Amino acid sequence: MLNPNSQVPIYIQIAEWIENEILAERLVADDKVYSQYQLAEMFNINPATAGKGLTILLEQDILYKKRGLGMFVAEQAKDNIITARRTHTLNALVEELVAEARRLSVPDEELIGLIEKVQKG
Amino acid sequence: MSSNDIRMGDNIWQQTKWKLKAYNSGFTTVVVVQILFSLFFLSVLDGMTHLSTGNMYMNLQVSIFSIDGVLMFSLIACLIVSLIMASQGAWHENMSVVTTRITATLSTVVYFIILSAVATLTAVSSFYIAVWLAQQFHDTEWIASDYLLPLRTYVICFVLHLVATACGFLAGIALEKSKLLFTGGVLAGFFIVPYVLFWNLKGSEEISEAEPMNYYAVSSVLFMIAIVLYTLAIWIRSRQEVR
Amino acid sequence: MIHVKQLEKKFRKKNVLTNLSFAVEEPKIIALIGRNGVGKSTLLKLLAGHLKPTKGQLEVVGEKPFNSLKVASNTILIQEEIAFPQYFTLVDILQQGKQFYPNWQQELAEKLLAYADIPLKSHHSKLSTGQRAVFNLVYGLATRCAVTLLDEPMNGMDEAIRSDFYRAILKEYIAYPRCIIISSHYLAEINHLVEDILLIDKGAITLYAPIHEVQEMAVKLRGNKAVIDSMEIDEAILYRYTEDQFCEVVVFPERLEQVTGVEVLPVSASEVCKYMTDRKGGIDDVFK
Numbered sequence: 001m002l003n004p005n006s007q008v009p010i011y012i013q014i015a016e017w018i019e020n021e022i023l024a025e026r027l028v029a030d031d032k033v034y035s036q037y038q039l040a041e042m043f044n045i046n047p048a049t050a051g052k053g054l055t056i057l058l059e060q061d062i063l064y065k066k067r068g069l070g071m072f073v074a075e076q077a078k079d080n081i082i083t084a085r086r087t088h089t090l091n092a093l094v095e096e097l098v099a100e101a102r103r104l105s106v107p108d109e110e111l112i113g114l115i116e117k118v119q120k121g
Numbered sequence: 122m123s124s125n126d127i128r129m130g131d132n133i134w135q136q137t138k139w140k141l142k143a144y145n146s147g148f149t150t151v152v153v154v155q156i157l158f159s160l161f162f163l164s165v166l167d168g169m170t171h172l173s174t175g176n177m178y179m180n181l182q183v184s185i186f187s188i189d190g191v192l193m194f195s196l197i198a199c200l201i202v203s204l205i206m207a208s209q210g211a212w213h214e215n216m217s218v219v220t221t222r223i224t225a226t227l228s229t230v231v232y233f234i235i236l237s238a239v240a241t242l243t244a245v246s247s248f249y250i251a252v253w254l255a256q257q258f259h260d261t262e263w264i265a266s267d268y269l270l271p272l273r274t275y276v277i278c279f280v281l282h283l284v285a286t287a288c289g290f291l292a293g294i295a296l297e298k299s300k301l302l303f304t305g306g307v308l309a310g311f312f313i314v315p316y317v318l319f320w321n322l323k324g325s326e327e328i329s330e331a332e333p334m335n336y337y338a339v340s341s342v343l344f345m346i347a348i349v350l351y352t353l354a355i356w357i358r359s360r361q362e363v364r
Numbered sequence: 365m366i367h368v369k370q371l372e373k374k375f376r377k378k379n380v381l382t383n384l385s386f387a388v389e390e391p392k393i394i395a396l397i398g399r400n401g402v403g404k405s406t407l408l409k410l411l412a413g414h415l416k417p418t419k420g421q422l423e424v425v426g427e428k429p430f431n432s433l434k435v436a437s438n439t440i441l442i443q444e445e446i447a448f449p450q451y452f453t454l455v456d457i458l459q460q461g462k463q464f465y466p467n468w469q470q471e472l473a474e475k476l477l478a479y480a481d482i483p484l485k486s487h488h489s490k491l492s493t494g495q496r497a498v499f500n501l502v503y504g505l506a507t508r509c510a511v512t513l514l515d516e517p518m519n520g521m522d523e524a525i526r527s528d529f530y531r532a533i534l535k536e537y538i539a540y541p542r543c544i545i546i547s548s549h550y551l552a553e554i555n556h557l558v559e560d561i562l563l564i565d566k567g568a569i570t571l572y573a574p575i576h577e578v579q580e581m582a583v584k585l586r587g588n589k590a591v592i593d594s595m596e597i598d599e600a601i602l603y604r605y606t607e608d609q610f611c612e613v614v615v616f617p618e619r620l621e622q623v624t625g626v627e628v629l630p631v632s633a634s635e636v637c638k639y640m641t642d643r644k645g646g647i648d649d650v651f652k
């Protein structure tokens with residue numbers, strides 16, 4: 001759910017939550033997503049804020065709008081999300097990870113070893 | 122969504138009903154005062170004949186009991202009630218309902234009119250009750266028809282109450298504005314009011330035989346005075362902010 | 365719904381509001397933020413028609429508020445000092461709400477009061493501070509007025525009931541959208557609830573913007589003093605703290621060209637409001 005103490009704006013948290021639902025396939029292509037009013041009730045936020053989160057996803061072609069019926073998950077939604085996250089989020093995380101390792105004087109090979117360990121289990 | 126259009130007349134009437142409920146203590150105060158002073162005059166003045174109290178030239182007296190005294194205290198009670206109704210406290214309470222300056226003041230005026238009417242009826246009732254009580258305690262025979270008060274008595278009683286509430290209300294408003302204004306008004310009142318009140322009766326020498334027509338004439342004058350005072354009060358109030 | 369243009373309000377030679385302008389065209393929840401004594405309550409009283417403007421234009425639901433029956437029936441102002449007739453019980457007060465307000469929600473009011481354990485037979489003046497705050501808010505919400513003005517409505521309520529009633533405001537707003545202006549000292553508490561922020565300072569509007577814009581309005585740079593000084597951003601600085609070589613500044617991001625060698629941290633909306641209304645530097649100056 002939402003983290004009220006996070007400095008990430010609420011509308012972005014909402015967008016990310018919906019993206020996660022799509023990634024986890026709880027929402028699939030052509031499913032109707034929650035309306036801004038439902039999201040407002042679920043997350044205890046202003047409907048306009050929820051609406052802004054939906055608009056962001058609309059602009060990124062993750063959702064599409066059917067006049068009078070609401071917002072629906074786009075065909076390529078999951079793929080679009082994965083690509084975007086790879087480019088931005090994952091890259092940013094990797095950069096931070098490398099920076100932190102360097103701050104702690106951890107050699108590059110050791111860092112790669114740590115990553116492999118986590119991947120293996 | 123924002124198109125609640127309320128008619129002024131409806132709103133004034135709603136506020137009046139609200140005030141009758143919220144400030145019913147005004148009515149009970151006046152009635153209690155009347156009852157107390159009725160009993161007081163009855164017990165103190167019992168047995169004495171031909172009373173005339175105060176400076177009321179209207180002949181409302183009866184041999185054992187004078188309505189004048191009760192009337193005077195009833196008027197004072199009304200004056201105090203209306204003074205309180207003009208206070209900032211009452212003003213603030215009024216703001217908790219849908220109101221504007223004008224409708225608030227007009228509904229208060231309607232409240233005073235109703236108060237005056239009720240006070241008149243209860244004052245007269247207390248008079249009749251006193252007569253009845255006196256008849257029980259004295260074996261004298263008083264014929265009921267002798268004590269039927271004429272219409273003019275009701276009228277003048279009502280109008281006197283109207284003037285009293287108007288004075289009290291205006292005094293309350295003046296008091297809020299400035300203490301100086303209030304004191305000045307009270308002093309002016311003492312001198313001006315009796316003069317204006319009795320200009321019409323100056324002619325009659327035998328005061329106990331004031332003619333019926335004079336009652337109505339005086340009533341009209343008093344009524345005019347009440348209207349002027351109320352209009353003044355409404356005008357002042359309509360420009361005031363609630364702080 | 366609300367149009368304010370160059371509004372001025374003077375109390376006996378003292379200018380409380382000078383040149384205040386803003387407009388609200390549709391139902392929203394707006395936070396009215398500002399320091400103590402800056403004129404928030406005065407603005408709300410002007411909007412509700414309790415006070416008359418000294419100068420300027422003011423329109424609520426299409427009419428000037430002072431002495432307007434239309435504004436009076438479409439606007440409700442809930443303040444701590446709201447007064448009800450002394451001898452009225454809460455039942456009587458709810459009855460008066462029903463009598464005067466066309467959209468009155470009797471059932472909602474009764475249920476909310478039952479939830480908060482407030483007996484309807486009590487007298488308003490005998491309620492505790494917290495209970496009174498709850499009752500006043502319930503009364504305000506139940507009127508469903510198109511313009512609902514809440515002047516620090518949560519004062520006196522304990523934390524648990526506070527969050528319950530913020531949710532009650534939200535649910536009522538969703539059920540029946542209206543323009544709600546909440547004046548508050550704790551923006552952080554109502555971040556999630558509001559759509560716009562109206563920041564008042566020195567008698568005028570310093571800022572009127574959607575909350576997400578205010579949240580992205582400034583950033584905090586933290587790092588070495590020399591590095592930050594070399595960025596030459598003095599005009600853009602809202603706040604600065606220095607201790608030896610450690611330096612923190614809050615700036616508007618558009619004025620920054622390149623940011624390297626320093627930490628960049630987000631700044632919350634309530635911090636932005638604080639920095640924009642800071643007087644003479646800040647609290648640290650007192651301790652110098």
